[in-house]
Every structure is written in C-alpha cells, then in structure tokens.
Amino acid sequence: AQSVTQLDSQVPVFEEAPVELRCNYSSSVSVYLFWYVQYPNQGLQLLLKYLSGSTLVESINGFEAEFNKSQTSFHLRKPSVHISDTAEYFCAVTPWGAGSYQLTFGKGTKLSVIP
Amino acid sequence: DARVTQTPRHKVTEMGQEVTMRCQPILGHNTVFWYRQTMMQGLELLAYFRNRAPLDDSGMPKDRFSAEMPDATLATLKIQPSEPRDSAVYFCASGLVGSDSGANVLTFGAGSRLTVL
Numbered sequence: 001a002q003s004v005t006q007l008d009s010q011v012p013v014f015e016e017a018p019v020e021l022r023c024n025y026s027s028s029v030s031v032y033l034f035w036y037v038q039y040p041n042q043g044l045q046l047l048l049k050y051l052s053g054s055t056l057v058e059s060i061n062g063f064e065a066e067f068n069k070s071q072t073s074f075h076l077r078k079p080s081v082h083i084s085d086t087a088e089y090f091c092a093v094t095p096w097g098a099g100s101y102q103l104t105f106g107k108g109t110k111l112s113v114i115p
Numbered sequence: 116d117a118r119v120t121q122t123p124r125h126k127v128t129e130m131g132q133e134v135t136m137r138c139q140p141i142l143g144h145n146t147v148f149w150y151r152q153t154m155m156q157g158l159e160l161l162a163y164f165r166n167r168a169p170l171d172d173s174g175m176p177k178d179r180f181s182a183e184m185p186d187a188t189l190a191t192l193k194i195q196p197s198e199p200r201d202s203a204v205y206f207c208a209s210g211l212v213g214s215d216s217g218a219n220v221l222t223f224g225a226g227s228r229l230t231v232l
Contacts, residue, residue, distance in 0.1 A: 034220075043119070043206055043223030090158065102171070103148075103221065107157040 002027040002093050006106035013081055014114050021076040021109045023065075023091030031093040033074040034103070035065055038088045047089070050074065061085075086113045117141045121207050121224035129232050133195040136227045138207030139188055146212040147190045148221065149175075149182055152204045161205075164190065165212070197231045204228045 007022040025031065032051050036044040048059040055067040065076045074091060091106040120139040128134055140147045148163040162172035162182040172182060179198070184190045194201055208221040 036223075041225070043225045044208075044221075045223070046220055049220065102160060102163070105158040 002031060002095065002104040004091050004093055004104055004106035006089075006091055006109045008109050009107065010110045010112065012112045012114055015083055016080045018079050019077065019081050019085075019111065021089050021091075021111065023074045023076065023106060025072050025074065025091070025093045027072075027093060027095065030096045032096065033065075033067060034092040034094075035059075035063070035074070035076050036090045036092060036105075038090065038108075040087070044090060047076075081111070081113050083113050083115060085111060087111060117222070119207055119209050119222050119224035121205075121227050123227055124225065125228045125230075127230045127232065128197055130198055131196040132231075133193065134197045134201075134229060134231075136192045136205050136207075136229070138190040138192075138209075138224060140190060140207070140209030141222055142188070144209035144211050144222075146210050147184060148208045148210075149190070149192050150206040150208065150223075152206060152226070153202075158206075161192070194229075197229075199231045202229055202231050 003026045005024045013019045034049045035047040037047045038044045048057045048065055050057050050067045058064045063076055063078045065074050067074050088108045088110045090108045092103045094103050122137045146165045149161040151159045151161055159174055161174045163170055164184045167184040179194055181193045204226045206223050206226045208223045210221040
C-alpha cells in the first residue's frame with residue numbers, strides 16, 4: 001500500500017515570491033509520482049509527473065518538482081508565483097507496472113498568493 | 116480538448132432521497148474512477164472500472180452506494196438512500212491505463228457537488 005503526506009495544509013505567499021509545497025510518500029514498491037492542481041470549483045488537472053529518467057520535471061507554467069528517492073519526497077517549487085497560481089495542489093502516487101490503476105492522493109495544500 | 120463531463124454540477128436533496136450522478140468519460144479511455152472529496156477526508160477513491168468491468172469498489176459503502184457502467188460512454192454513481200454525511204463533491208475521472216509507463220494519467224471532470232439536508 002502507498003501513502004502520501006503533504007506537510008502543509010495551507011501556504012500563503014506574496015506575489016512574485018518563491019514557494020515550495022512539500023510532499024513525502026511511503027511505498028514498499030517503486031512508484032510514479034504526480035502533482036495535480038485544483039482551481040476553485042473545478043476538477044483536478046495534471047500539473048506534472050515523474051515516471052522515469054531525470055529526477056527534475058517541469059510544467060509549462062513554471063512549476064518544477066524533484067524526485068528524491070532516498071528521502072521519498074517529490075516537492076513542488078516555483079521561483080516566482082502569480083495570483084493565478086492560487087489553487088489547491090495535490091501530490092499523488094501510483095505503483096509501477098501493468099494494472100497499477102489506483103492513485104493515492106495526499107490531503108492537498110492550499111496555496112494562496114497575496115497581492 | 117477532450118473532457119470528462121459530469122452531471123449534475125450541483126444537487127441539493129433531502130435525506131432518504133435517491134441521488135444519481137452521471138459521468139461521460141473521454142472517448143477511448145479504458146478506465147473510469149469515482150472519487151469523493153470532503154474537507155475532512157480529502158480525496159477518497161470509491162470505485163473504478165476497466166473496460167466497463169468493475170475492478171474495485173471497496174471504498175464505497177455497499178449498503179447505499181452503487182456504481183455501474185452501462186456502456187462505454189456512461190458511468191453512474193447512485194446513492195439510495197442518501198444521508199447528510201454523503202454531502203461532498205464527487206469526481207469522475209477517466210484514463211488510458213495499462214502497461215505503458217506513461218499511461219497512468221487521469222482526466223477529471225468538474226465534479227458534482229452534493230448537499231444532503
């Protein structure tokens with residue numbers, strides 16, 4: 001079984017400041033890792049994913065996350081946030097291999113960008 | 116862009132009433148998931164289907180919840196009878212899930228917000 005811990009339920013940050021949203025996971029098998037974003041009154045959207053290869057993955061809107069196997073972490077970072085980044089962010093994992101259908105989500109981190 | 120469509124977007128009902136939520140997955144996706152989101156529990160997986168067959172519904176209260184996929188374009192989640200504790204946002208998601216290493220990406224619908232009074 002897998003579990004995901006997002007250490008901060010809420011993160012307020014001023015516009016143009018950097019931000020880090022923390023995610024740690026626990027699993028007895030290798031996993032794929034994801035960050036999803038949920039804007040108000042909307043469903044979740046994939047932000048970025050780590051499947052294999054380079055441990056640093058990037059999204060099209062300036063977010064990046066780094067997979068750290070030794071620390072079982074997949075923290076999300078952005079060097080300069082915008083008002084439009086205000087949303088809830090979910091870290092998720094799923095085990096490798098065929099038939100791995102189930103995403104396990106963290107409880108989410110609400111990012112509030114302050115003008 | 117291809118979308119997962121959920122109806123209704125909002126539903127207010129009284130305790131004891133039957134509630135049916137519908138989901139149209141993305142054409143060609145072989146797996147459909149139902150999630151429930153609440154403030155207290157976060158996102159919980161209720162059930163999922165692959166190629167219309169139910170694979171796991173262990174997250175659902177069996178006595179009142181049922182999930183079906185009568186055809187490839189429709190998935191339903193039914194609650195009968197509904198209770199106030201069922202108030203939540205219910206999300207449907209679909210994906211092309213299988214042996215391909217990049218395939219475990221889900222597309223979520225906008226959700227059905229259920230309020231049971």
